Amino acid sequence: MNRNARFRQKLQDSALMHAMSAHNPLSARLAADAGFDAVWGSGFELSASYAVPDANILSPSQHLDMMRAIAAAVDVPVIADIDTGFGNAINVSYMVPQYEAAGVSAVVMEDKTFPKDTSLRASGRQELVRVEEFQGKIEAACGARRDADFCVIARTEALIAGAGEQEALARARAYEAAGADAILIHSKQSTPDEILSFVAAWQGRAPLVLVPTAYPQLRESDIQALAKVGLVIYGNHAIRAAVGAMRDVFARIRRDGGIHQVDAGLPTVKEIIALQGDAHMRELERRYLK
Numbered sequence: 001m002n003r004n005a006r007f008r009q010k011l012q013d014s015a016l017m018h019a020m021s022a023h024n025p026l027s028a029r030l031a032a033d034a035g036f037d038a039v040w041g042s043g044f045e046l047s048a049s050y051a052v053p054d055a056n057i058l059s060p061s062q063h064l065d066m067m068r069a070i071a072a073a074v075d076v077p078v079i080a081d082i083d084t085g086f087g088n089a090i091n092v093s094y095m096v097p098q099y100e101a102a103g104v105s106a107v108v109m110e111d112k113t114f115p116k117d118t119s120l121r122a123s124g125r126q127e128l129v130r131v132e133e134f135q136g137k138i139e140a141a142c143g144a145r146r147d148a149d150f151c152v153i154a155r156t157e158a159l160i161a162g163a164g165e166q167e168a169l170a171r172a173r174a175y176e177a178a179g180a181d182a183i184l185i186h187s188k189q190s191t192p193d194e195i196l197s198f199v200a201a202w203q204g205r206a207p208l209v210l211v212p213t214a215y216p217q218l219r220e221s222d223i224q225a226l227a228k229v230g231l232v233i234y235g236n237h238a239i240r241a242a243v244g245a246m247r248d249v250f251a252r253i254r255r256d257g258g259i260h261q262v263d264a265g266l267p268t269v270k271e272i273i274a275l276q277g278d279a280h281m282r283e284l285e286r287r288y289l290k
């Protein structure tokens with residue numbers, strides 16, 4: 001079974017799938033090595049790695065190129081965060097085949113206006129597009145895919161925008177009717193109450209997708225028990241782990257006046273060489289360098 005088919009099947013079966021964010025092939029490889037089912041090609045993380053806001057400042061090709069590099073570096077399925085689809089339904093029609101050709105297995109597209117603002121920022125610009133307009137974008141995404149197993153996940157930002165549960169449910173229903181394979185429902189509340197209420201009220205067939213960044217107390221066992229959720233995405237833990245680790249080590253080197261103290265606690269150069277796929281290159285050398 002190819003990656004897309006594996007992803008579609010896992011999204012629909014009863015076990016909860018988990019995806020870890022990545023902003024480059026190395027972080028994706030570490031996520032796959034840790035046992036995550038899939039990699040989340042996070043716009044937030046990629047933006048952070050360029051030190052710019054997650055607000056469509058990067059070009060679509062910067063994101064697409066990174067998704068291609070990530071998909072080439074891991075065997076697990078890659079879920080690409082395409083924000084609002086980089087424009088209208090026409091832009092979506094042209095972008096989705098490029099993501100599919102880049103080797104990703106699913107796209108997540110959100111119902112905000114372009115250019116977007118990041119979801120978890122306090123008082124960000126959170127404007128929703130008309131429901132019909134977003135249905136057109138979902139239909140365009142579904143119509144543009146070449147492999148029927150490639151998944152189109154519709155994300156409603158209704159709760160993020162403060163539009164309430166009824167609006168979120170109405171949008172989720174409309175997006176399912178337009179052909180979405182799953183519905184991502186996002187929340188920035190610090191408790192899971194709003195999400196749990198939405199999940200309880202959801203009557204659709206499409207599996208739900210959660211991103212529990214703001215409400216980390218909700219564990220996988222709790223989510224699995226909800227039955228309607230097919231996928232949990234950890235949205236920014238690769239970049240936050242990297243920032244924390246780099247900040248700590250850099251400060252210690254300045255404080256210690258050298259690398260003599262930190263060195264023993266760091267991953268070895270040998271480990272990094274292994275992560276670069278050195279074994280594969282040595283095998284190529286053995287076979288082809290004559």
Ligand code: SPV
Nearest residue numbers: 042043044045081119235
């Ligand atoms: C991302 O990781 O880019 C996401 C999740 O879209 S969030 O940042 O929480 O909106």
Ligand code: MG
Nearest residue numbers: 042043044081
């Ligand atoms: Mg994003």
